[in-house]
Structure formats: structure tokens, C-alpha cells
């Protein structure tokens with residue numbers, strides 16, 4: 001493996017595919033794992049998560065050789081590039097990696113590096129579990145009821161980046177095509193306009209929904225809800241729903257039942273051990289996650305809806321400092337917290353590293369290191385429950401002790417050592 005400016009550690013082994021067909025990975029006990037600390041508060045939460053994760057790996061008889069990779073600010077410093085080829089190549093070759101947040105300028109400037117990474121490496125499912133940790137303050141009265149996992153399609157929708165800026169020749173060409181050739185005259189208002197395209201494909205939809213159903217079956221969940229605005233966007237979001245149901249009906253036999261069949265054939269009575277696939281309109285869903293929290297389980301949706309819904313779910317369990325995530329492709333995983341780079345707190349050793357640490361827990365789960373994953377989660381939960389927390393939680397708790405990012409990580413490390 002040849003790289004320009006990064007050095008692959010001598011110790012440790014790469015994670016490799018053993019069986020292309022079945023997309024199975026061979027996970028050594030001492031893997032090499034690329035880590036990108038990220039922009040803004042990435043400089044705080046990245047090292048904190050690294051310390052916690054390597055402690056949990058060692059406590060369960062394993063080890064990790066980290067391969068530091070760079071993008072965003074650190075990419076510009078080291079390579080004079082936002083997304084160096086070394087970074088893309090390392091995440092691709094080593095298959096399982098973890099990253100902190102990357103800043104995306106709004107309106108002008110370069111396109112999102114997160115979107116570019118997800119698209120280039122075909123990380124098609126962004127998975128965000130939202131569950132409550134004991135002791136975390138929440139704006140709702142029963143935060144423990146929240147236990148959902150959002151599967152967000154990651155490569156298409158309005159996030160595909162197919163858009164044209166007002167005032168350009170390109171946008172005028174698209175306007176002309178849409179009005180004159182496709183017959184949507186008078187659809188655009190007169191004067192400057194920006195235009196974007198929303199692709200939703202059968203391939204993109206089905207592999208995402210399959211992944212959500214597989215997860216729900218493996219984790220003994222009760223339902224998968226397809227979330228869409230198909231009432232308005234019939235040929236994109238409506239088609240997502242139809243393809244989603246097609247997967248459920250055609251590929252899972254008796255293990256899965258769709259909600260309409262349930263009503264037609266069984267009067268709404270759900271048989272035991274069967275996964276129900278239903279659908280909800282996205283705006284309604286944003287209410288339901290709040291008002292009927294216990295009725296939902298696994299959500300499968302497109303890129304934009306998924307972004308909104310997972311943040312709304314995250315708010316119910318204590319906010320962005322807590323919410324973990326991971327991107328999955330075929331035989332690859334890139335763990336990353338839901339939050340962004342929060343530039344105003346960067347480098348202050350102040351913010352909460354829990355989201356990044358728990359993203360690492362998801363990565364451990366993917367590696368099959370369930371004991372290490374449980375250890376991380378138990379240690380984080382015990383630390384928070386003891387009232388040892390960062391500022392974001394401390395300000396909403398009575399009698400809690402305010403710790404900095406690195407102090408919180410040290411407290412979690414201490415608990416891992418006690419619990420192991």
C-alpha cells in the first residue's frame with residue numbers, strides 16, 4: 001500500500017475481505033484503523049475517543065494501531081488539499097475507519113467533504129441510533145422511551161450535489177430545458193433562480209431498505225417504518241415507499257409483513273416474531289417521534305428526511321453531544337458522530353466527546369467486538385450517571401461535576417479499567 005504523506009504502522013494488520021460474494025470480513029485482533037480527528041471540535045473529541053476506544057480494545061484482549069488521516073483543515077495544512085487522495089485511499093483499503101466532523105461552508109466555497117467521502121466510497125447507509133443514557137438531561141418527560149435507529153440513504157436525493165447557481169449559463173440551460181422541452185412553462189418565477197435535482201433510484205432505495213430490514217431482524221426489532229413525502233413528491237419519495245415495500249414483500253418471505261397485509265388479513269393483530277414494515281409521511285413522523293415514541297423502532301428514509309429526523313430524535317435523548325452515527329457500505333464502515341465541527345468551541349477542551357466515543361462503539365459492534373462495545377457503553381453511562389459530565393450536560397443537571405473533554409475521557413477510561 002503506497003501513500004504519499006501518511007505512514008502505515010508496522011504493527012497491526014489490515015482488515016480484509018475474505019469472501020467477495022458474501023462480503024465477509026476477516027477481523028484480526030490487532031487491526032489497523034484509520035482515524036480522522038476532523039475540523040473544529042474534532043481536535044478535542046478525536047483524541048478523547050481514540051484514548052477511550054484503545055483502552056476498551058486492550059481491556060478485551062485486543063489492540064488497535066491507528067492510522068492518522070487528514071482532511072478539511074488538517075488536509076489543507078498537510079497536503080494543501082481539502083480531501084487528499086491518501087485519506088480516501090486509506091479509508092477504502094482498510095475498510096473500517098472513524099472520523100470526527102468536517103466543516104462545510106454554507107452557500108459558497110467547496111462542496112461538503114462528508115458528502116464527497118460518502119459518495120466516493122459508496123457509504124450508502126448512514127445509521128443513527130438514538131437511545132437514552134441514564135442521567136442525561138432531556139427536554140422530554142420520558143426520554144427512556146426513545147429507542148430508534150434511523151437508516152438514512154446517503155448517496156442521492158437533493159444531497160447528490162446536482163445543482164446550478166442562479167445567474168449562470170448552466171442554470172439558464174436547465175430552466176429552458178425544463179420549460180420548453182419538458183413542458184413546465186411558467187413553473188419557475190421570473191428572474192434569478194437556483195435549481196437542484198432530486199434523484200431517487202431503485203438501487204439506492206432497495207439496498208438501504210434491505211439493510212434496515214436486516215438490522216431489524218438481527219436485533220429483534222418490531223418494525224421498520226419507511227418515511228417519505230410521497231403525497232407531494234410522487235415519483236421520487238412515493239417511489240421510495242413503493243420500492244421499499246417491494247423489498248419487504250419479495251425478499252423476506254414470512255419473516256416480514258407489511259402493514260396493509262396486516263389489516264387486510266389479520267385485523268391489525270401482529271403475529272409474534274414477525275417484523276412489520278409500514279410507512280409514514282415525513283412531517284407527521286416528526287410529530288410521532290415525539291408523541292408516540294414507543295411505537296417506532298427502525299426508520300428507513302432518504303437523505304434529507306433522514307438528516308432532519310435523526311437530529312429531532314437526537315434532541316430527545318440529550319442533544320448532539322451524545323448522538324453517535326456510522327456510515328455503511330458493502331463490507332465497509334466509517335463511524336462518525338452526528339454533530340458538526342461547532343467551530344466556536346474548537347480547541348477549548350470543553351465539548352462532549354460522547355457522540356464520537358459511542359460512534360466508536362458502533363464500529364466495535366460492526367467488528368464483532370461486542371464485549372468491547374458493551375464496555376464502552378457501560379463505562380460512558382456509569383460516568384454520566386455519576387454526574388461527571390461536560391458543560392452541555394452539566395448546565396441542565398443539579399450537583400453534577402463539570403469536566404473538560406479530556407477529563408471526561410479520562411473518567412471513562414478509569415471506569416473501563418474498573419469494569420473490565
Ligand code: NAD
Nearest residue numbers: 101102103104105114320321338339340341342351352392
Ligand atoms: P454543530 O453540530 O457543529 O453545532 C451545533 C451546536 O451543537 C453547537 O454550537 C453546540 O452547541 C452543540 N454541539 C455540537 N457538538 C457538540 C458536542 N460534541 N458537545 C457539546 N455540544 C455540541 O452544527 P453546525 O453549527 O450547524 O455546523 C458547524 C459545521 O459543522 C458546519 O460547517 C457544518 O457543515 C458541519 N457539519 C459537519 C458534520 C459532519 O462532519 N458529519 C455534521 C453536521 C455539520
